Amino acid sequence: MSTIQTICVFCGSSAGKRPEYSAAAQQLGQLLATERIGLVYGGGGIGLMGTIARTVTEAGGQVTGILPAVLRGKERPEAASIGQSYGELILVETMHERKATMARLSDAYIAMPGGYGTLDELFETITWGQLGIQTKPIGLLNVVGYFDGLLSWLERAISDGFxxxxxRDLIVVEQDPAALLAKLHTAIPPTGLVRLESWRA
Structure with a gap:
């Protein structure tokens, strides 16, 4: 039985140029609310971040945003109504603290289309899984093939011995939000290089 009660979603502070990106964020947000899975995310009120947070909130779901205070004016312009519009907001001092807090509060991860920040969050999470720092499932929502280039790179890295x-099985990949969420419930990540208990010692 799945123990996923919260999912951290990494996604862009931009909506992107294709309507499929926002549509996928809305669909995923509805699914999270329906399944009573709390959303943990980067705290922004714009772009795909704002879309999924708003969708979950309006559907009656739980939202926890983690935002560096210095970015509040840029990624959360509706600051005056923060609590009313997008659930709980936790302000932190640094990007490192943001990622650590999102990891601590989440039972699984999903990366959606985004830019440098999204890839930074995704790759740190994958690296933690490879090293055994965390054993939570990681999903890649490959909307309209957005991550095809990344997946091609992964196959090259495997074939070239890096x-x-x-x-490869650290990442669960699907193009459909419902299919991805279903797979995450049963995903068993591979064993990391170092046992989790060793990192906690």
Whole structure:
């Protein structure tokens, strides 16, 4: 039985140029609310971040945003109505603290289309899984093939000996939000290089 009660979603502070991106964020947000899975995310009120947070909130779901205080004016312009519009907001001092807090509050991860920040969050999470720092499932929502280039790079890294084949399974990939969420409920990530207990010692 799945123990996923909260999912951290990494996604862009931009909506992108294709309507499919926002549509996928809305669909995923509705699914999270319906399944009573709390959303943990980067705290922004704009772009795909704002879309999914707003969707979950309007559907009666739980939202927790983690935002560096210095970005409040840029990523959360509706600051005066923060609590009313997008659930709970936790302000932190640094980007490192943001990622650590999102990880601590989440049972699984989903990366949606985004830019440098989204990839930074995704790759740190994957690296933590490879090293055994965390054992939570990681999903990649490959909307209209957005991550096809990334997946091609992964296959090249495996074939050229930079990534062990077993770690291909650190990422669960689907184009449909419902299919991805279903797979995450049963995903069993590969064993990391170091046991989780060793990192906690």
């Amino acid at each position: 990534v062990q084949p077993a770690y």
